[in-house]
Amino acid sequence: MAAELPDLSEEALAEMTADERAVYEEYYGTLTAQRNAPMAETAASYLESGKTVFFAVGVAHLVGADGLVEALRQAGYTVTRIDTGN
Numbered sequence: 001m002a003a004e005l006p007d008l009s010e011e012a013l014a015e016m017t018a019d020e021r022a023v024y025e026e027y028y029g030t031l032t033a034q035r036n037a038p039m040a041e042t043a044a045s046y047l048e049s050g051k052t053v054f055f056a057v058g059v060a061h062l063v064g065a066d067g068l069v070e071a072l073r074q075a076g077y078t079v080t081r082i083d084t085g086n
Contacts, residue, residue, distance in 0.1 A: 040071035
């Protein structure tokens with residue numbers, strides 16, 4: 001799975017050496033992307049239980065093609081952002 005690099009600008013990525021980018025991709029893949037699939041499965045199992053639940057994760061796990069929002073949408077769930085005005 002190719003890791004998406006949401007935290008860096010195009011300029012920052014362009015300034016990286018190939019070795020630096022490889023390290024960043026490995027870091028992102030290990031820290032975020034690889035952990036999201038099991039988190040999405042767990043969230044889906046809670047949703048399927050029919051109970052009301054609160055499922056909290058760090059914001060980095062929500063965004064991007066590898067994020068929980070996209071994983072839940074791909075699984076057929078409707079995911080809606082709620083703006084709290086803060």
